Amino acid sequence: MGSSCDVGGIRHTVGMSIEVRPATVFDDVATLVGPKKPTSNVCFCLSYRIGSKENVALRGEERAKRVRELCDHDPPPGVIAYLDDEPVGWAAVHPRRDTSFARNRLIPHVDELDIWSLWCFRVRPGYRKQGIMHALISGAVAHAAESGAPAIEGYPVDNRGERVNQTMMYVGTKALFESAGFSHAADTASVLDGFPRVLMRLGLR
Template identity: 65%
Template sequence: MTVEVRPATVFDDVAAVIGPKRPNASVCFCLSHRIPAKENQALSGPARGEYVRRLCAEDPAPGVLAYDGDEPVGWAGVAPRSATQFDRSTRIPHIDDLPVWSVWCVRVRPGHRRAGMTGALIEGAVAFAREHGAPAVEAYPVDNGDARVDLTMAFVGLRRWFEAAGFTKAADTTSTLDGFPRVLMRRDLRTGS
């Protein structure tokens, strides 16, 4: 398998990976951490897709996609923290004034898991942020140790995934997901890493 990670500019490919299964759904498309809660709750059905279609046409794109040949098989949501709900979070701290980027969602389609896709997506998200001038990239994964995490909750990532990609724990948070604490992980890009 040859994996290539590219900016998420093709809406149909984004929809194939993170689009809802039902066209009238009011979830997914990776919007819950990108837009205010009221706006997220109000967007349902085709309106969610149209919102993401517009994001795919913007610069920067709303994230990155992993491809196996021409097939989109994975997604990582990545954007400046200032353009996400993490910027206003009272549970996930700001540790300094750097204009960091955030990776908040990593998803690999069934049938393509356990093939190194997660690492490729994280590295692709970091490269994308670096290309757009990010001095550092943050993630807010669960710190689950060896405990199993429900796949529907693993979208925020696991601490060990980010450690394997060169991130280090920068702070604790007061956020939890599926009973696990979330930690703030950071990778500094100013040193060339």
């Protein structure tokens, strides 16, 4: 009924029926973050995961093929929330060293730890306001911890309770991260939808 984590299987269950699993099933990833147009060169949550030149160049089936490859990697490109076995939410989480955040000039490095980044959330329409965002962040933390990460950080907006454009909510809010035990570790030079982004950190060891 409550929260539990099957460490060996890297499954994290929140509430009665929301389960968060590593994103190893391509079709489920495509359902959540795949582009509406098959020929598109956007979405699939690749913009921070791979280099910018490759991200712009990949289109259509080649883009999908790249995501399939990432789903077969260890670790995969993120985690997925399932509600009664239906994929309903996505969170991108991965070692920072393998993302563009490793070179991002707007978001600082707090220290030299080999930390993980948690940078994108997506909840399917019709499933919002059911606690899925909270389940995703909890499941992402559990996944990073099981994978040996010393710490995990995110880069949400500090909206101070003000309304954020729904299309910009993919980074999450400072309050969301605080509710999961993260603490403010640094300010950033990044601004989204008029709100400053902050670096939130949670130690895992």
